[in-house]
Amino acid sequence: MKLHSSVYLFLLVFINVISFMKASLSDTGIVDLPKLDYVSRGANQLRTVKPDEKQVAVKFGIIGTGQAGGQIADTFYQKGYRRVFVINTNTQDFLGLKLPNDYKLVMPSEGGSGKNPSMGNDAIKNSKEEVINYMKNTFGDDVEHILICTSAGGGTGSGSTPELITLAKDYLKSQGKEPNVGLLFSLPKFSEGGLAHKNSYHFIEKIEPMISEKLISPVIVTDNQTIYQMFPNVSARMFWRKANGHVVGIFDTLNILASQESEFFTFDRADYHSILNSGILLFGATNVKKYERESDISDSLRKNLANSLFAEGFNIKESTHAAGIFVASEGILDSLPQSYLDQAFVTLERVLGAQNRGLNLFQGLYETSTEGLFLYTIIGGLKIPEARKNELATKAGLMQ
Ligand SMILES: Nc1nc2c(ncn2[C@@H]2O[C@H](COP(=O)(O)OP(=O)(O)OP(=O)(O)O)[C@@H](O)[C@H]2O)c(=O)[nH]1
Ligand SMILES: [Mg+2]
Numbered sequence: 001m002k003l004h005s006s007v008y009l010f011l012l013v014f015i016n017v018i019s020f021m022k023a024s025l026s027d028t029g030i031v032d033l034p035k036l037d038y039v040s041r042g043a044n045q046l047r048t049v050k051p052d053e054k055q056v057a058v059k060f061g062i063i064g065t066g067q068a069g070g071q072i073a074d075t076f077y078q079k080g081y082r083r084v085f086v087i088n089t090n091t092q093d094f095l096g097l098k099l100p101n102d103y104k105l106v107m108p109s110e111g112g113s114g115k116n117p118s119m120g121n122d123a124i125k126n127s128k129e130e131v132i133n134y135m136k137n138t139f140g141d142d143v144e145h146i147l148i149c150t151s152a153g154g155g156t157g158s159g160s161t162p163e164l165i166t167l168a169k170d171y172l173k174s175q176g177k178e179p180n181v182g183l184l185f186s187l188p189k190f191s192e193g194g195l196a197h198k199n200s201y202h203f204i205e206k207i208e209p210m211i212s213e214k215l216i217s218p219v220i221v222t223d224n225q226t227i228y229q230m231f232p233n234v235s236a237r238m239f240w241r242k243a244n245g246h247v248v249g250i251f252d253t254l255n256i257l258a259s260q261e262s263e264f265f266t267f268d269r270a271d272y273h274s275i276l277n278s279g280i281l282l283f284g285a286t287n288v289k290k291y292e293r294e295s296d297i298s299d300s301l302r303k304n305l306a307n308s309l310f311a312e313g314f315n316i317k318e319s320t321h322a323a324g325i326f327v328a329s330e331g332i333l334d335s336l337p338q339s340y341l342d343q344a345f346v347t348l349e350r351v352l353g354a355q356n357r358g359l360n361l362f363q364g365l366y367e368t369s370t371e372g373l374f375l376y377t378i379i380g381g382l383k384i385p386e387a388r389k390n391e392l393a394t395k396a397g398l399m400q
Pocket of ligand 1: 065066067068069071072089093114115116150151152153154155156157158186187188189192196222224240241243244
């Protein structure tokens with residue numbers, strides 16, 4: 001009894017002291033500060049390399065640079081990829097990312113790089129060791145292909161990408177591996193200022209020789225202008241989610257499919273590797289809603305192909321590689337005649353102008369638990385359209 005009352009007394013005094021401290025703190029005008037995220041500025045502590053959270057065909061290491069790159073890389077993280085980190089010249093650009101903080105690296109730079117690619121370039125040149133450490137600690141030695149994500153129109157991402165490509169290649173070579181490095185970049189909307197267009201134009205000029213010499217592959221272009229034309233009324237927040245979700249979603253689906261067997265046609269790892277090494281890729285996804293008649297699927301394919309590729313102006317008749325992968329629910333697989341699918345592949349070849357030009361066309365057919373019939377298309381070995389480059393140059397004031 002005695003013991004109880006002294007514990008009670010102690011608690012009472014303790015609570016009073018705490019309330020007094022609280023009261024006097026608020027009396028002095030000191031407010032609760034928001035919880036600040038700690039973001040590593042240097043070599044990150046050794047941590048265990050985490051495997052991806054699902055079975056995929058290729059173990060990608062993903063680096064996002066700049067704000068857009070960070071958001072795209074974060075979308076991969078949200079899809080279960082774990083060999084992912086982001087770099088930038090400031091912490092604000094990391095806002096909203098789901099990646100844990102020690103997967104974010106700030107490269108010191110004088111006041112960010114404010115759409116100035118040479119600042120982005122300087123920043124990475126001064127942070128090479130830190131970036132290499134991040135690769136070691138995030139990718140480890142179990143990585144097959146490194147994918148760099150960036151926008152072309154900003155400063156940090158576009159300016160740091162060329163050096164990042166070199167660092168990523170050197171990292172893979174240091175492990176006795178093929179220097180497989182790819183690039184996923186975004187192009188600006190028309191409404192963005194001249195500087196975004198100028199940076200994008202110079203960015204393309206820099207990377208084009210590397211693409212044609214097959215020094216980087218795959219190269220995936222997300223054209224924000226095309227996406228904007230398709231979804232003009234989407235809110236600002238949803239716009240980037242949609243843009244990033246679409247491209248990362250298809251990329252991820254293909255990486256999953258290529259790791260799986262199919263009792264019909266398998267789009268296997270070798271096919272996937274061949275596509276990944278074919279340079280510039282366009283991805284498309286179509287929900288085939290009509291499949292009652294033989295011509296329905298090919299009609300839908302023809303109509304939707306251009307729309308679903310999310311990048312305009314590419315001459316798909318120049319493609320060197322392509323894949324058409326059907327994913328269908330059980331009921332559809334049971335009833336759909338094979339000839340309908342064959343007809344669709346023939347149509348794909350025709351749309352790509354593939355007759356007698358040695359196009360590598362891969363096919364796949366998989367079962368899914370989601371009700372419906374879906375067609376994924378990948379078209380590889382393309383060139384950046386001259387018309388789009390001219391548009392960038394004109395908006396940049398580089399062409400009169
Ligand atoms: N696809 C896509 N594009 C984006 C996204 N966020 C921004 N952009 C594009 O990125 C460009 C701006 O580049 P940022 O990535 O913000 O620039 P940065 O690399 O951080 O460089 P700084 O100029 O130093 O801030 C614009 O052209 C936007 O259209 C995104 O989440 N997805
Ligand atoms: Mg930025």
